[in-house]
Amino acid sequence: MPRAGDLPSYKLAFTTTVCPSNPVGMKGCGEAGAIAAPAAFMNAMTDALGTEDVPMPATPQVVWRVLNGAAPAAAAE
Amino acid sequence: MYDFTYHKAGSLDEAAKLLKGADDGVFLAGGQTLIPTLKQRLAVPSDVVDVGAIGDLQGISVDGGVVTIGAAVTHAEVAGSEEVRGAIAALADLAGEIGDPHVRHRGTLGGSVANNDPAADYPAACVGLGATIETTSGSYAEDDFFTGMFETALSEGEIITRISFPVPKRAAYAKFANPASRYALVGVFVADTGDSVRVAVTGAGPGVFRVSDMEAALAKDFSARAIAGIAVSGDDLNSDIHADSDYRAHLVGVMARRAVEAAG
Numbered sequence: 001m002p003r004a005g006d007l008p009s010y011k012l013a014f015t016t017t018v019c020p021s022n023p024v025g026m027k028g029c030g031e032a033g034a035i036a037a038p039a040a041f042m043n044a045m046t047d048a049l050g051t052e053d054v055p056m057p058a059t060p061q062v063v064w065r066v067l068n069g070a071a072p073a074a075a076a077e
Numbered sequence: 078m079y080d081f082t083y084h085k086a087g088s089l090d091e092a093a094k095l096l097k098g099a100d101d102g103v104f105l106a107g108g109q110t111l112i113p114t115l116k117q118r119l120a121v122p123s124d125v126v127d128v129g130a131i132g133d134l135q136g137i138s139v140d141g142g143v144v145t146i147g148a149a150v151t152h153a154e155v156a157g158s159e160e161v162r163g164a165i166a167a168l169a170d171l172a173g174e175i176g177d178p179h180v181r182h183r184g185t186l187g188g189s190v191a192n193n194d195p196a197a198d199y200p201a202a203c204v205g206l207g208a209t210i211e212t213t214s215g216s217y218a219e220d221d222f223f224t225g226m227f228e229t230a231l232s233e234g235e236i237i238t239r240i241s242f243p244v245p246k247r248a249a250y251a252k253f254a255n256p257a258s259r260y261a262l263v264g265v266f267v268a269d270t271g272d273s274v275r276v277a278v279t280g281a282g283p284g285v286f287r288v289s290d291m292e293a294a295l296a297k298d299f300s301a302r303a304i305a306g307i308a309v310s311g312d313d314l315n316s317d318i319h320a321d322s323d324y325r326a327h328l329v330g331v332m333a334r335r336a337v338e339a340a341g
Contacts, residue, residue, distance in 0.1 A: 003177060003257075004177075005177030005178050005179060006177075060253075060324075061320050061321065061324040064324060064327065065324075
């Protein structure tokens with residue numbers, strides 16, 4: 001879980017490519033890339049652990065329980 | 078945050094006088110626990126006495142096989158000190174893993190040890206290395222100092238001045254950090270002093286503790302293999318949303334083996 005302190009220094013800049021299909025030229029934002037990642041990650045996790053029964057969030061403790069054959073704990077409350 | 082009167086003490090004597098003169102005063106060092114506590118209105122002191130700039134609490138020295146660090150020295154100073162790294166690299170490494178850069182540039186050794194948070198890193202170094210904690214009233218062996226969760230042997234108005242860490246033959250600290258806070262879910266400091274081995278655990282229980290079975294096994298054979306079969310009971314360990322007690326017990330074994338391997 002990266003936090004502000006983990007970020008390197010960076011410069012902000014704008015690139016402008018106006019969307020032609022609406023009056024103000026707006027576009028969707030960057031969430032699209034984030035949607036597939038958890039599914040891909042959990043697929044890899046269930047493949048590696050050999051069970052579909054891996055609750056999210058797949059914290060280290062959840063993975064440890066699955067590896068040890070114990071009933072996985074429910075997600076953190 | 079409620080109103081309070083802020084005082085910046087120029088000396089230990091002045092700090093003691095200011096606290097004595099206050100209705101309900103507290104000492105402030107780096108403020109990494111106290112300020113959030115005040116912001117959440119969990120504490121309502123009448124006076125805050127800042128001891129962070131007192132000259133007697135500064136400085137790092139290595140002399141005669143002992144590393145001595147002033148109580149107001151920040152984690153970043155310890156992490157970046159070539160003297161500390163040359164004498165006890167594990168101590169510099171530990172300081173460099175506390176919190177984040179903001180915490181490390183404000184938080185202090187004395188503040189951390191005086192607060193004795195059960196998930197703080199420095200208590201493991203104090204107990205693992207057999208440190209001596211010097212205060213305005215005297216000095217404590219580490220075994221007498223940490224008395225319980227957020228409890229120490231310090232009395233009202235007593236200030237930690239410096240902490241002396243004997244240089245071990247080899248040592249390492251392995252930490253499984255909470256991914257959000259960077260506090261230790263479990264941290265294990267292992268030190269081989271040449272005469273004996275000390276294994277100090279933080280984060281797992283209500284306060285820092287030693288694992289005597291591991292110490293005895295490592296004294297005979299300082300290898301991860303030697304402690305592979307030693308299980309720690311989860312009975313008295315912490316359970317919270319971050320980790321159950323049995324998972325913490327498991328992590329004590331893993332972190333201890335990692336520390337032994339890192340110490341070489």
